[in-house]
Amino acid sequence: MRLPTLRRSRPVALPGVVGVARLDPRTKNLTKRLRPGDIAIINHVDLDRVSAEALVAAQVAAVVNAAPSISGRYPNLGPGILMAAGIPLLDDVGAEVFAKVGEGDAVRVHGASLYRGHAEVAFGVEQTEETIAKATDDARSGLAIQLEAFAANTMEYLRRDRDLLLDGVGVPDVSTQMEGRHVLIVVRGYDYREDLVALKSYIREYRPVLIGVDGGADALLEARLKPDIIVGDMDSVSDTALRCGAELIVHAYRDGRAPGADRLDRLGLESRVFAATGTSEDIAMLLADSKGAALIVAVGTHLSLVEFLDKGRSGAASMFLTRLRVGGKLVDAKGVSRLYRSRIQTWQIVMLLVAGLLAFLVALAATPAGQAWLEVVGIRWNDLVFWIRGLVT
Numbered sequence: 001m002r003l004p005t006l007r008r009s010r011p012v013a014l015p016g017v018v019g020v021a022r023l024d025p026r027t028k029n030l031t032k033r034l035r036p037g038d039i040a041i042i043n044h045v046d047l048d049r050v051s052a053e054a055l056v057a058a059q060v061a062a063v064v065n066a067a068p069s070i071s072g073r074y075p076n077l078g079p080g081i082l083m084a085a086g087i088p089l090l091d092d093v094g095a096e097v098f099a100k101v102g103e104g105d106a107v108r109v110h111g112a113s114l115y116r117g118h119a120e121v122a123f124g125v126e127q128t129e130e131t132i133a134k135a136t137d138d139a140r141s142g143l144a145i146q147l148e149a150f151a152a153n154t155m156e157y158l159r160r161d162r163d164l165l166l167d168g169v170g171v172p173d174v175s176t177q178m179e180g181r182h183v184l185i186v187v188r189g190y191d192y193r194e195d196l197v198a199l200k201s202y203i204r205e206y207r208p209v210l211i212g213v214d215g216g217a218d219a220l221l222e223a224r225l226k227p228d229i230i231v232g233d234m235d236s237v238s239d240t241a242l243r244c245g246a247e248l249i250v251h252a253y254r255d256g257r258a259p260g261a262d263r264l265d266r267l268g269l270e271s272r273v274f275a276a277t278g279t280s281e282d283i284a285m286l287l288a289d290s291k292g293a294a295l296i297v298a299v300g301t302h303l304s305l306v307e308f309l310d311k312g313r314s315g316a317a318s319m320f321l322t323r324l325r326v327g328g329k330l331v332d333a334k335g336v337s338r339l340y341r342s343r344i345q346t347w348q349i350v351m352l353l354v355a356g357l358l359a360f361l362v363a364l365a366a367t368p369a370g371q372a373w374l375e376v377v378g379i380r381w382n383d384l385v386f387w388i389r390g391l392v393t
Contacts, residue, residue, distance in 0.1 A: 014118075016110025017088055019061040021101050027051040028236055034058035039107055041097060043067050047078030050189050056081060062088040062109040066095045069127065070135040079132045090114060093124035160254060160277045164286065171290045172272040174247055176228045179292035182208035185284045186227075188215035188236075189300030195333035196223045196299060202336055208297065211288065213281045216300065217241035231287065232280040234260030242269055249273075249287065251280045282322040289326045296326060299333040 019039040024030035027042045028051065034040060036059035043066040044051060055063055069079045069091045082089050090109050097114065100121040101107060108115040114122040125131070164170050184203065186192060196219065203210075203225065212220050214232030218241050221227070230237060231249040242248065242264065248271035252258035256275055264271045276283045281301050288296050323330060365371060 014108060014110070014115075016108045016115070017062045018106065018108045021103065021105045021107045023098055023101065023103055025066075025098070027054070031055060031058055034060055037061050039064060039109060041066070041101060043095060043098070044069070044078075046071050046073060046076040047082075049077035049081060052078035052081035056085040056087065060087060062090065064090045064093055064097065064109060064114055064122070064124075066093055066097050068092045070132065070139060072135065072139045075136045075139040079127060080136065083127070083129050083132055089127040090122075091125040091127050093122035097122040164276055170275060171287055172249060172274050174229060174249070174272070174287070174291065176209055176247055178209050178288055180294050182206050182295045182297065183211060183288040183293040184208040184297045184299065185211045185213060185281065185288065185301070186216035186219050187213045187281045187298070187300035188219045191334075192216070192219050192300030193222075196220075196225075199297070199299070199333055199336060202297075208295075209288070209293070211284050212237070212241065212246070213284050217244070217246065219300070229284075229287075231274070231284040232260065233258075234263050239267060242267060247272075249283075251276065251283055253277075278322060285322050285326050285330065289329060293329060295331060296329045297331050297333055297336050301332075 017039070019037050020035075021041055022030060022034055022038045023041040025043040027040075027044045027047075030040055030042060031051070031054040034055070038058070038060050039062045040055055040058070040060045041064045042051075045067040047065065047069040063082060069089060070076060079089060079091075088109055090112065093114060101114070101116060105116055107121075112124055112126040113120045114124075184199070186196070200223075202208075209229070210220055210225055210227045211229045211231060212218070212227040214230075214234065215236040216232075217227045217230045217237050221241055221244065226244055227241070227246040229247045229249060230241065231251065233251045234242070234248075248264060248269060250258045250260045250264065250271050250273050252261070252273045252275040254275055254277050256273075258273050258275075261271060261273065274283050274287070276286070281298075285296060285298070365374060
């Protein structure tokens with residue numbers, strides 16, 4: 001008697017998005033080790049544009065946020081960027097998720113839940129294009145309140161750092177000469193890659209002083225440019241960039257504490273300290289201005305009020321006063337790329353080549369050897385003409 005053949009049943013695929021969990025409360029640190037298909041678990045109130053673009057660039061399968069991605073303070077830009085890229089966003093699941101999920105666990109996002117295996121480990125809000133659009137519209141009404149807070153932070157910054165803003169007190173000495181030169185400040189922020197590509201001709205012709213603000217130094221190296229100065233708290237710049245030979249300026253707190261200096265000491269690198277309340281891109285601009293830069297071109301920096309708020313910290317108020325201090329020297333990279341035209345035109349290059357060729361022929365004709373060579377060329381030319389005529393007739 002023949003026994004029936006047993007068939008193995010295929011496992012039923014569970015619904016949702018499956019991936020390996022990568023966790024870090026600081027999105028900036030997490031994006032450095034994300035791989036395509038990972039599920040990023042973050043704790044980021046008001047997800048900003050730069051962080052969202054970094055998550056998209058890492059090609060994550062989904063994002064789980066322990067905090068609200070849109071708190072309603074202002075219409076932040078990050079969640080919309082994730083939606084536009086087709087990346088699911090599970091929002092406001094609570095900080096307990098960091099205790100329930102470990103680095104490297106296989107997890108699944110489905111609807112408003114996060115699963116590890118079949119067990120639900122977190123529950124939050126499933127964001128969609130509709131929910132994000134509504135939350136963004138609601139947040140616009142909060143701009144007036146944020147504007148008041150922004151103004152208050154600006155006045156506090158002016159009170160603390162008025163000597164720096166008005167008289168340049170506390171700016172460290174640097175060996176790189178900036179007097180009368182153009183200075184290009186690169187922040188790894190909005191559209192920095194596109195801006196650097198658009199500025200290649202400008203950089204090649206004017207050879208500006210290159211200042212990288214933290215990760216902006218790596219952005220310069222990616223564009224095959226060597227920074228002259230690196231400014232920042234040194235938490236998001238690579239060891240390779242720090243060792244490239246640039247001058248290092250550590251951004252310190254107003255009380256003199258400089259956590260980034262410890263890292264440079266461990267690497268055996270010399271540095272100078274710049275104590276200021278504002279952001280690292282602010283002190284880079286103040287450094288260039290105080291050292292006599294003729295023009296400051298900014299790449300990846302913040303320009304509008306929403307972008308200032310999208311920076312996500314009260315210190316962003318310092319950007320407003322810094323730009324007032326720098327004044328007409330400051331130009332956004334997009335403006336330079338649109339207005340700049342190379343001083344050497346194509347027709348000038350063609351005329352130079354023609355003039356060089358004529359000079360070469362005249363020099364040949366002035367020597368016996370050149371005359372003989374021109375005679376041979378003339379004979380070959382006549383042969384070519386007769387051959388072409390023969391083909392035609």
